[in-house]
Amino acid sequence: MSPYISPTKRKAAVALLLLLSTEKVEDSPPKRQRIWTKAWLQDRDVLSHDNLLRELRLSAPDDYKNYLRMPEDAFNHLLSLITPCIKKQDTCMRRAITPEQRLTATLRYLATGRALQDLKFTTGISAQALGHIIPETCAAIIQCLQNDYMKFPSTTEEWLKISEGFAKTWNFPNCGGAIDGKHIRITAPPNTGSYYFNYKGFFSIVLLAVVNSQYEFLYVDIGKNGRVSDGGVIEQCTFYHKLRNNLLNVPTNSQTFGGMNFSFVADDAFALHEHVLKPYPLKNINYERKIFNYRLARARRVVENAFGILANRFRVLHTAISLRLDKIDIVVYACCVLHNYLRRQHGGTYLPTQAVDYEDLQTGEIVPGEWRSYPAVLTNLQICVPRNITCNAKQNREKYLHYFNGVGAVEWQNRKIV
Structure with missing residues (x-):
């Protein structure tokens, strides 16, 4: 048989619990507000190497070739081949990284071997995204080129x-x-x-x-x-x-x-x-x-x-x-x-x-x-x-x-x- 608790004591206990819970919330540190992406990464078109590449393409083709390890016509041909494999759709939340930006980031990584945390400042793409984009783009390059350019003899x-x-x-x-x-x-x-x-x-x-x-x-x-x-x-x-x-x-x-x-x-x-x-x-x-x-x-x-x-x-x-x-x-x-x-x-x-x-x-x-x-x-x-x-x-x-x-x-x- 459970002990009897008077209504007065029950109300006092509830009030005490409410007070303790209020004090606990006030004492806890404020939660860190999460953001979708850093503001400067959203300005990729302006702050990344895209503008530099446009300038090199027009005024310094040798530097452009050295930057990506291939001339412009080779890059454009390669881009046309792999675009169907790496193109992503824009959403209501954000614009997708374009196939051209994905390919230039990948080629620059292959050309330099720079750390992804360093490469993000050049490409305007986060290191986490680069960790997915670079292997995905490399796989697309292999898929589109190996049958014509690395075919093992069979006859x-x-x-x-x-x-x-x-x-x-x-x-x-x-x-x-x-x-x-x-x-x-x-x-x-x-x-x-x-x-x-x-x-x-x-x-x-x-x-x-x-x-x-x-x-x-x-x-x-x-x-x-x-x-x-x-x-x-x-x-x-x-x-x-x-x-x-x-x-x-x-x-x-x-x-x-x-x-x-x-x-x-x-x-x-x-x-x-x-x-x-x-x-x-x-x-x-x-x-x-x-x-x-x-x-x-x-x-x-x-x-x-x-x-x-x-x-x-x-x-x-x-x-x-x-x-x-x-x-x-x-x-x-x-x-x-x-x-x-x-x-x-x-x-x-x-x-x-x-x-x-x-x-x-x-x-x-x-x-x-x-x-x-x-x-x-x-x-x-x-x-x-x-x-x-x-x-x-x-x-x-x-x-x-x-x-x-x-x-x-x-x-x-x-x-x-x-």
Whole structure:
């Protein structure tokens, strides 16, 4: 049976509770008023780099090209391709960021690698919005360009066409591409420990690429953890899986020059394979093997130059990229696709002769490209320890050795050997 409370006491208790609740509200600090967006960001059209770009477009086209890493016609063409993928609708609450503003912000990020908190003052777009816009725009660039500018060969005829380029330009027959890999520096991902910590002492993911004779990427694999740094990264990618299982439709020996295996050239970071050629070890090396190593290194220069130009055109690769891992993969892939696009559509301005290593036709001397005058920012993979090399792989390398020292010799190669 509940105790009886008189009406007078009940009224007194209610009054006390009301008094306490009133005092609590008065003592609590006032709530911070939230705003939709900062006022200066709403004046994006006036305060951002849009006005600067309009001026550069009219009076300083070279500076415009340097600012976005592409000439105006290339930008306009790219913008027309990706606009349907990135265009947003205005709402009653605010105006949408235009496709042009999204693309210029993304290209400036790729060109400089500036922090998003810094980039917002140039673009007039908040860092939080940039964190969504840049990966989204990079994904649109990949979607619109990769089928035309990074199509991986799928037929024997396509592989033969690529090998013709290596034979004509670099005197290396039956070559389907040059393979190499680089470490892309990143900030330490949360809760991953040392999983992405590489042998050079920083956090990274690996960019593995196959490049044709014209410095274009045929295939890229991005995202393997930097700890896999002994060349074993190639064994985890789809390219090597298909190569090892004869699923690439590469030419057979009856279709190749001299009946030699159709091959890809690589350095010491990769294992010797029946379709992958690498240099002979320098220990106890003889004259004929030095000739082979020289001819192999000569063909491999295309991938070294491709990486060098990529890093110098897109300076985001000079920084420790501070994005989510899946977004980093998209950003790096977009740089590779844009490299191919600009190389093919605007090769004279994007990749002038002096920018890459080129050959003196009279002496055969290699003149270093301009990119080599800058400090190297992409770290090589660790040298692979030879293991389980098949007899077929050794015999194939010996065939190329005899070819380069016999009927396939070039007149200047002996001057290169000391």
